[in-house]
Amino acid sequence: MTGEAVTELAAPAGPPKRLGGIAWHWRNNPKRELWFAWYSMIIFYNIFVIVFFIMTKTQPPAYPYMPDAQVVSWFGGHRGGLLIGFGIVFATAALTLPSTALIAYSIRRMSVSRAFAYSYLVIYSLSALPGMLLLCVVLSVAAMRPSRDPALIHWLFNFAFLSYVGTMGIFLIGSLVWMLAILLDKNRVLPKWFGYLNLCNALTEVVVSPAWIFHQGVLDWNGLISWWINMVVFGVYTSAFMMLLRTMIQREDFGDGPLPDLPKAPKKAPKAQPATLSSTAQ
Amino acid sequence: MSDITQAEQPEADTAKPARHIPGQPDMWVLVLFEALIFTAYFAVYLFHRSASSALFLRSQGYLNPWLGTLDTALLLTSSMFMLRCVQAARAGAVRAAMANAYLTAGLGVAFLIAKITEWILLVHDGHGFTSNEFFLYYFFLTGIHLLHLLIGFITLGVCIYQLRSPNRRSQEIVETCATYWHTVDLLWILIFSLLYVVR
Numbered sequence: 001m002t003g004e005a006v007t008e009l010a011a012p013a014g015p016p017k018r019l020g021g022i023a024w025h026w027r028n029n030p031k032r033e034l035w036f037a038w039y040s041m042i043i044f045y046n047i048f049v050i051v052f053f054i055m056t057k058t059q060p061p062a063y064p065y066m067p068d069a070q071v072v073s074w075f076g077g078h079r080g081g082l083l084i085g086f087g088i089v090f091a092t093a094a095l096t097l098p099s100t101a102l103i104a105y106s107i108r109r110m111s112v113s114r115a116f117a118y119s120y121l122v123i124y125s126l127s128a129l130p131g132m133l134l135l136c137v138v139l140s141v142a143a144m145r146p147s148r149d150p151a152l153i154h155w156l157f158n159f160a161f162l163s164y165v166g167t168m169g170i171f172l173i174g175s176l177v178w179m180l181a182i183l184l185d186k187n188r189v190l191p192k193w194f195g196y197l198n199l200c201n202a203l204t205e206v207v208v209s210p211a212w213i214f215h216q217g218v219l220d221w222n223g224l225i226s227w228w229i230n231m232v233v234f235g236v237y238t239s240a241f242m243m244l245l246r247t248m249i250q251r252e253d254f255g256d257g258p259l260p261d262l263p264k265a266p267k268k269a270p271k272a273q274p275a276t277l278s279s280t281a282q
Numbered sequence: 283m284s285d286i287t288q289a290e291q292p293e294a295d296t297a298k299p300a301r302h303i304p305g306q307p308d309m310w311v312l313v314l315f316e317a318l319i320f321t322a323y324f325a326v327y328l329f330h331r332s333a334s335s336a337l338f339l340r341s342q343g344y345l346n347p348w349l350g351t352l353d354t355a356l357l358l359t360s361s362m363f364m365l366r367c368v369q370a371a372r373a374g375a376v377r378a379a380m381a382n383a384y385l386t387a388g389l390g391v392a393f394l395i396a397k398i399t400e401w402i403l404l405v406h407d408g409h410g411f412t413s414n415e416f417f418l419y420y421f422f423l424t425g426i427h428l429l430h431l432l433i434g435f436i437t438l439g440v441c442i443y444q445l446r447s448p449n450r451r452s453q454e455i456v457e458t459c460a461t462y463w464h465t466v467d468l469l470w471i472l473i474f475s476l477l478y479v480v481r
Contacts, residue, residue, distance in 0.1 A: 196312035199433070200319065206429060210422070213412060218326055219422065229322045233315075 034102065034249045041099035041242065047092050055085035058139065060222040060231070061161050065215045068150035071157045075143050082143040086136040093133060100124040103241070106248055107178065109259070110185035116177055123174045131167030135160045165211050165221050172205035187258045190244050201237040204230040304368075305458035313465050316430075320469055323426075324476060327419050334415060339481060341416035344409050349400045350478040353393055354471065360389035361467040364460045371445065371456045379456070380445050386463065387438045390431060397428055423473050430466050437462045 026032060052059040062074050075082070100121060107117035138160035142153050175198045182195030208226050210219040218225040251259045303310060331338045367382035401421070404410070411421040441459035444452055 191308060192306055193308035193311035196308055197315065200312060200315045203316075203426070203429065204319070207422075207426065210411075214418075217415070217418065218330070219418065224326050225323060225422070229319065229326075232322075233319060236315075 030254065031249055031252060034105070034252065037098035037102035037105070038242075038245060038249055040095045041102060041245070044092065044095035044099055045238065045242070047088060047095070051085040051089055055081040055088075056139070057081065058135070060227050061164070062157070063216070063222060064158070064161065064211075064220050068154045071154045072146065072150045075153060075157075076146055079143045079146060082139055086140045089132070089136050093128070096128050096132070097125065100128075102245055103178065106189055106245060107181045109187060109248070109252070110181050110189045111187045112181045112184050116181040120174055120177045120181075123170055123177065127167045127170040127174070130163050131170070132164075135164045138163065161221055162212075165208055168205040168208040172202045175199070175202035175205065187256075189248055189259055194240060194244055197237055197240060201233060204233045305454055305456075305461045309458045309461050313461060316465060316469070320472065323423065324472065327423070327476060330415060330419070337414060338416045341409070341414060341420075342477070342481065344404065344407065345420070345478055346400065346403070347478055349396060349403075350474055353396050353400075354474050356389050356393040356396060357467045357470050360386045360393070361464055363389065364463045367441070368457055368460045371453055376445055376451070380442060383438055383442050383445065387435060387442075390435060390438070394428065394431060397424060420477055423477065427466070427469055427473055430469060434463050434466045 025035075029035070057078055062071075066074065103124070104117040104121040107120055108114065110116070138156050142148070142156040142160070146153075179195045179198035179202065182190050182198065183192060207219075207230060208221075211221040211223070211226050214220045214223070217223055221227065247262070248259065250262055253260055363382045363385040367379045367386060370376075370379035370382060401424075404417070404420075409417050411418060437459040441456050444450055444455045444459075
């Protein structure tokens with residue numbers, strides 16, 4: 001389908017305003033599935049922040065070196081938040097799938113092998129189970145029956161957070177797959193700088209691995225280096241890909257060549273090209 | 283020697299050379315971001331160092347300053363060869379550019395061997411990753427730097443791959459790879475200063 005064809009499809013008579021406009025877009029906008037996936041992503045990350053940072057206070061994770069009694073007390077203090085918060089997560093966790101699918105779509109739109117998109121899709125779909133859902137299940141189990149043996153409650157606490165920390169290696173590989181696809185792509189789907197930002201994000205995932213060794217200090221699972229600095233990097237990375245995927249949808253022409261620029265993009269001054277060794281460079 | 287395409291040469295001779303950022307501007311996002319991340323690591327290190335200065339000072343005494351200096355000399359020299367590689371590629375001297383890229387990689391391997399040797403010696407003397415707070419930072423900072431070095435070998439591979447065939451030769455990609463390699467060098471100089479020199 002060409003860009004012109006898409007424009008014709010998108011605006012047969014022009015969308016009415018307000019609520020009627022939403023209904024019109026739902027029926028006529030050829031990008032509705034992409035926008036659905038993008039809004040799912042935005043809604044999911046908002047829920048993620050509210051539930052994990054505010055309601056359950058599982059981000060940043062609680063200190064790993066707490067004794068049994070303190071762990072039981074932590075569950076006692078967060079019981080309501082944990083049960084209600086993770087209830088919300090279980091109801092909305094499926095929103096991660098359209099988000100991952102949209103990223104896989106961005107890779108699929110690139111001039112690279114389909115293997116990149118499929119491997120990304122599989123990696124991230126599977127990692128949501130131990131990286132998020134298992135943590136929620138196990139912490140809910142501990143919060144639901146506070147009268148259990150403190151040693152067992154502590155076991156559940158360690159299991160939940162190690163399950164979360166242990167998926168960082170999967171995210172590392174996922175980031176590298178996306179990076180490689182962006183750097184090899186010739187369709188200009190996403191900018192190269194974001195490919196390099198994927199590398200920065202992947203390197204911070206490596207820094208989490210010492211959390212398996214250290215129970216306190218800057219490298220434990222809520223340490224200054226292994227969690228706080230990494231979370232800043234992850235925040236920048238996530239914000240960047242949300243904005244870039246939005247722009248990608250706006251630019252999408254459903255073709256298979258390079259993505260066109262946005263029509264109203266500000267004109268850039270001609271960029272000085274570095275000297276090439278060959279006219280057939282790159 | 284000169285597989286270079288001359289198509290753009292006459293214009294380049296007459297016109298004033300255009301100023302531009304070396305390599306892909308996108309690579310500088312990585313340089314900036316990595317610089318910020320390492321600045322955060324260094325700030326955390328210095329904060330904890332000021333809190334336990336006696337321990338850090340005593341532990342620093344177990345490091346071999348000569349090995350650290352050798353590491354620095356190896357990486358600085360490798361950066362010089364990388365610079366010569368870029369200059370040779372700009373001049374169209376592809377064979378010289380490739381020779382310099384191989385020398386850069388060779389010195390990188392020498393750095394890798396020296397660093398691993400230093401780790402083995404320290405661990406053999408009982409100073410491991412979990413020995414104390416100083417060695418935690420020592421192994422963390424040198425370890426994460428070594429990971430950057432390993433990625434640097436991949437970029438050098440890309441550089442050599444680009445130079446190898448006239449069909450894909452790109453000065454921009456050569457410069458992009460060089461930018462990354464110099465970043466690895468710069469990070470090492472800062473790590474060396476903090477771990478070995480600052481008392």
